[in-house]
Amino acid sequence: MTRSSSAPPASRLPAFDEAHATPEQKAVLTxxxxxxRGNLNGPFLxxxxxxxLAQHAQRLGAFCRYRTGLPLRLSELAILVTAARWRSQAEWHIHHPIALDAGVPAAxxxxxxxxxxxxxxxDDDALIYAFATELYDTQRVSDPTFQRAVDRFGHQVTINLVGLLGYYALVAMTLNTFQMRAHGxxxxPFAE
Structure with a gap:
């Protein structure tokens, strides 16, 4: 994979000092x-x-990442589509190896x-890609793609897929707006 490298920009947020955290902040971190997840990599800091917001978002994220009813490979594929659409450096960096480990082909x-x-x-990979791409390109999902998703996954998992795409768009927006990078x-992966 060709990657550009660049010194990360300074985050637009003040450094978080856990020693001065409020009780609410400590509860979220705990x-x-x-x-x-077991770590704070991503938008959490x-x-x-x-x-x-942190408490609600991290709970929604835990659901979207681990309990949508989609196999991990398909969830991670949807996350990669989102990261690429938003050109989210940290989101791609975090999820690319997870996606490969879950079975998304490197190509x-x-x-x-x-x-x-x-x-x-x-076929499931193609369907997830088509669904996410249509939603990002047209802000809609066509009747044939929607019906394929419902026929394959059911209404509940299709709803959860939309939630997953929306959540990871929020993650990407957060990481991009505040110029956050993943740990290490x-x-x-994307030219700045």
Whole structure:
């Protein structure tokens, strides 16, 4: 994968000092660290400056990441589509290896990252990509794509897919707006 590298910009947020955290901030941090994520990588140290938003968003995120009813591979594929659409450096950096480990083919991920149409061997992968792409391109999902999603996954999981796409768009917007990078990130998947 060709990657550009650049020194990360300074975050637009003040550094968070846990020693001076409010009780609300400490409660959010404790819940995140004791949950399935187990780390604060991503938007959490940005959201922590608004603890009510942080608490609601991290709970929604835990649902969208772990309990949508989609297999991990499909969830991560949808997240990669979102990260690429928003050109979210940290979101891609965090989720790309998770997606590969979950079974998203490297060639598919690279096509998504570079803005090319992937070639799919799996019908479910093609459906998730079509659904997400239509929603991002037209702000709608066509009747045929919607019906394919409902026929394959049911209404509840299709609703959850929309929630997953919306949540990770929020993550990308947060990371981009506040110029946040992932822990240890030195290479950028998207040109700035």
């Amino acid at each position: 819940e995140i660290l004791s949950g399935p 940005g959201w922590i400056h608004s603890p009510d 598919t991920a690279e096509a998504i990252r570079s803005g090319r149409q992937p070639e799919f061997d799996d 990130q030195t290479a950028l």
